[in-house]
Amino acid sequence: MPEIAALVALAAEGDQDAWNALVDRFNNLVWAVARAFRLSSADAADVVQTTWLRLVEQLDRVREPERLGAWLATTARREALHLIRRSGRQLPTGDIEMFDGVNATDPEPDARLVVDERDKMLWRCVDGLTHRCHVLLRILMADPAPSYEEVSAALDLPVGSIGPTRARCLERLRTLVVRAGISADAEGL
Amino acid sequence: MTHDDDLPAELKALADRLDPEPEWLRGAAKALYTWRTVDAELAELTWDSLTDEAALTGVRGTAAPRLLTFQGAGVTLDLQIEDTRSGRRLLGQLAAQGPAQLEIRHRDGTDGVALDELGRFVVEHLPGGPVSFRTRLTTRTGDSVVVDTAWELV
Numbered sequence: 001m002p003e004i005a006a007l008v009a010l011a012a013e014g015d016q017d018a019w020n021a022l023v024d025r026f027n028n029l030v031w032a033v034a035r036a037f038r039l040s041s042a043d044a045a046d047v048v049q050t051t052w053l054r055l056v057e058q059l060d061r062v063r064e065p066e067r068l069g070a071w072l073a074t075t076a077r078r079e080a081l082h083l084i085r086r087s088g089r090q091l092p093t094g095d096i097e098m099f100d101g102v103n104a105t106d107p108e109p110d111a112r113l114v115v116d117e118r119d120k121m122l123w124r125c126v127d128g129l130t131h132r133c134h135v136l137l138r139i140l141m142a143d144p145a146p147s148y149e150e151v152s153a154a155l156d157l158p159v160g161s162i163g164p165t166r167a168r169c170l171e172r173l174r175t176l177v178v179r180a181g182i183s184a185d186a187e188g189l
Numbered sequence: 190m191t192h193d194d195d196l197p198a199e200l201k202a203l204a205d206r207l208d209p210e211p212e213w214l215r216g217a218a219k220a221l222y223t224w225r226t227v228d229a230e231l232a233e234l235t236w237d238s239l240t241d242e243a244a245l246t247g248v249r250g251t252a253a254p255r256l257l258t259f260q261g262a263g264v265t266l267d268l269q270i271e272d273t274r275s276g277r278r279l280l281g282q283l284a285a286q287g288p289a290q291l292e293i294r295h296r297d298g299t300d301g302v303a304l305d306e307l308g309r310f311v312v313e314h315l316p317g318g319p320v321s322f323r324t325r326l327t328t329r330t331g332d333s334v335v336v337d338t339a340w341e342l343v
Contacts, residue, residue: 011222019222027218031210045214046342049296050319052218053340056225057321083342085239086255122199123207140196141204170197 008065023052026069029142030076033154036138037080043087047079069146070153073139077154125176132157133169140166224294229323229335232261259338264289264324270315270343279312279343285326285336292323294337299323315343 004025010018030051034044054075055062062071126137132155139146139154152159236258257268265284270277283291283304291302295316302310302322319340326334 014225014227016219016222020219023215023218027215028210031214032204035208041211045211045217046318048210048214049217049221050340050342052221053224053319053321056221057231057337057339059225060227079342082239086342119203119206122203126200126203137196137200138204138208141201141208143201143205145196145201173200 004068005065008059008062008068012059022055022068025144026072027052028144029069029139029146029150029154030072032139032142032146033073033076034080036135036154037077037084038134039080039083043083044080047076047083050079051076067149069150073146073150073154074156077156121180122177125173125180128176129169129172132165133172136162136165136169137173224321226335226337229337230262230264232259232264232266232322232324232336232338234258234339234341235260255343257341257343259322261338262334262336263287263328264326264336266322266324266338268343275314277315277343279315281310281312281322283308283310283324285324287329288327290325292325294321294323295319318342 004022007018007022007025011022027048030048031044034047039047051072055068055072062068064071126134129137135155136151139151146154148159148162151162155162157165234257236256238253238256254269254271257270259266259268263286266281267284268279268281270279283289285308289304289308291304291310292299293302293312293316296318297316302312304310319342321340322338324336326336328334
């Protein structure tokens with residue numbers, strides 16, 4: 001994505017509009033990474049802002065500006081893990097096969113939003129996946145859709161394993177959805 | 190390279206409806222650009238008890254204060270963060286090659302920090318969110334140097 005590298009160069013020269021364009025392009029990805037690690041909304045916002053401040057101070061030093069999305073995803077993952085460790089919460093292990101229902105520490109969908117039951121059930125099913133699957137699917141929900149390189153950076157997994165992991169996680173999700181009985185058309189997922 | 194077909198449409202739309210970014214966040218991220226300073230040197234985080242000690246001992250503890258060290262451009266800043274009943278308190282010491290002034294930068298602005306004769310300082314009621322310290326240093330040759338620590342969520 002050469003246009004990203006060009007925006008980084010412009011932002012390094014002092015162009016606020018270029019900076020704004022970078023934020024518009026990647027803020028949702030950074031938010032998705034923070035939330036994928038099940039941070040509260042306030043903690044996730046801290047991680048997002050810290051990640052952008054890191055870029056502010058590193059604008060002249062970004063080695064591969066065309067890969068900025070991956071750099072931001074990596075930074076956000078590290079900040080999220082630091083914050084989890086600081087708060088003394090258990091780091092997700094990634095080898096738990098299935099959480100039993102919704103974990104009490106999971107951020108619940110914002111209660112003020114009017115969402116239909118199917119949305120909420122589907123969200124709980126995503127929450128009920130293994131840590132790795134939850135992180136992967138939440139990051140893939142970022143808008144615009146992240147590249148595999150960005151997903152790989154957010155998960156600290158090789159790019160080549162993203163596709164197979166994604167397929168496996170979607171399969172598990174379909175199983176949960178069917179078990180929850182919320183959809184006759186889980187096939188459509 | 191994007192993979193638009195990677196997630197079923199229903200799933201993609203789910204985060205938009207159930208977990209959108211807070212409305213203020215994007216504007217705040219754009220405003221962070223005003224923290225950019227082209228003439229400042231960077232002091233990097235070189236020690237963090239949170240990650241470095243945990244890696245050494247395998248122990249995950251939060252009772253002990255967090256210790257951080259930033260180094261760069263002739264400045265060393267040691268920080269200790271403690272939880273107190275009235276909030277979080279930061280104790281620190283600045284070692285610089287020359288007379289120096291210190292400021293703490295946080296999301297609500299910048300505050301001067303008083304140093305004692307040994308370069309020690311206290312910040313009571315540490316603000317939330319990321320912080321960075323700015324050292325204004327006068328070198329032996331009389332030059333003014335600005336050294337900022339990397340932003341850190343402490």
